[in-house]
Amino acid sequence: MHVVSDLGEIPPPWRGAAVALGNFDGVHRGHAVVIAATAEAARRLGAPVAALTFEPHPRELFRPDDPPFRLTLAEAKRDALAALGVEVLVSVPFDHAFSRIPAEAFVRDILVQRLGARHVACGPNFHFGHRRGGTPALLEALGAELGFGVTVVEKAVGEGGLPLSSTAVREALAAGDVPRANAILGRPWEIRGVVQRGAALGRTLGFPTANIPLGRHLAPRFGVYAVRAGVEDEAGGVTWFDGAASVGLRPTVNPLPEPLLEVFLFDFAGDLYGRRLRVAFAAFLREEAKFASLEALAAQMRADCDAARSLLAPV
Template sequence: MHILRHFDDIAPALKGAVYAIGNFDGVHIGHQQVIARTAAIAKELGAPTGVLMFEPHPRQYFFPDQPFFRLMSFRAKTRTLGEIGVDQIAALPFDKRMATMEAEDFVRNVLVEGLGAAHVVVGYDFCFGKGRRGDGALLRRMGEELGFGVTIVDEVKKGGDTYSSTRIRELLAKGDPRGAADLLGHWWTIETHVIKGDQRGRTIGFPTANLSLEGHLEPAFGVYAVKVEIEDGPHKGTYDGVANVGRRPTFDKEDVLLEVHIFGFEGDIYGAHLAVSFIDFLRPEQKFDGLESLKAQIAADSDKARTLLAAL
């Protein structure tokens, strides 16, 4: 899979793809349907299937002080897109140049002259260009003028829920990872590296892998049944576990951390890259009056998580 980080001076061999345009945060079922439509058109035209997205997310550019909101890291997103059949990704920098580009200039300079798009596929509510003035109607009009095709995909719903990244964030904030998974089409997963913690878990019989949530959405604070994939090294594999997201009030901590206890695991994984998938919410985070009550609750949480995970 090719990843383009600019649209200027693209090699001729990389031009002519059919592009789905959007941010595709989470690569949820709605996104997957847009990309499936893109792949079908690309097959008809004998062209590569492409995705055009922006990095960083435009919301991050315009509102840099807002809390982290991304459902998926760039690394995870590109890998997932590759797994569902995308041949080429144009991950264009969203900077001042892009933020102030008029919609018509985006079409001419980026889509036509830069990427040489043969066809573009967008969602029903897609807007682009300075002030979000461009829309599907403008794309269609300019496509007819400049010689590229345009497909607009209608809203996709599951029951009363629209497949949307915003709705998935709301479900995770409420502690509903299964509801989020129903819209995602896969478990919501945080991918990051294991960092050094205070190693207190070892002293109470429940060693944990500590992971920073920086750059990721913070779900509801509390305890979750999780699946853990260690992606490299001698311990490579998938394991069951229980995780806590929060500030660890029993120990008067303030920083937010993801702590994962992997069942039956022994080994040093500091620095390893982990993918932690959230399966079920067990209980909210709480403060305990001592280590013994904390240990008893972790044991109970672990038993419940084992039962839930065994039923998958």
């Protein structure tokens, strides 16, 4: 995938694309419908498939004191969009100056003049431009005037009325309903990050964990999860291991001020400090708890690992 973040210099091969528009946080199955509509237009026009999104997410700019809410950061979003067939990602740097661009100017100056978009696609609730003044109806009107096609995709709904939205994913993860979140996404939800040194309490208890700060990632329901963890190598390859993970404030010993992801990889030997991990969530096992002793904590960790192994075992 080619990534463009400088709107002043769009390489000629990527001008004239069919462009999917949206924040695409999570890149869920509803987003996949928008990408599919974009790809269909691209095939018809003989054009590249592009997605235009914003980084950081506008909510992070306007509501900086909100708790972190992102389902996918830039790298994970890029990979998920590429898997859906997006060939070029236009990642617009979103700041206060950009937020003041009127909706019509966004269409004329960016979509048409700079990108040369021949077709755009979006969901029914997509808004853009200053004070979110741009709507799908405005896109359609300007498309008719300026000569680009517009597809407004209907609100996507999954099996049994399953809502396919980023909000629905966040709600499922807040409730610990990992299967529901993954069903909306169409793949396991992941947290990616670099392993940092911690207090080594897990190692002391016989469960050496890889510590990954959540950063701007959404914090799911605090507790213990069955996970699959991918260890990235220098060439970009990933080796996957089953494991158990804890998300929370670690209340038993030296409680933390910010939530932390701690991952224990089954059947792994080696040093993970400084390595990049992809932690894919499979199931919620139990809520976070404070234990009366380290012995009680260690006993529960053994039970958690047994439960995770059983759940992750091939059928």
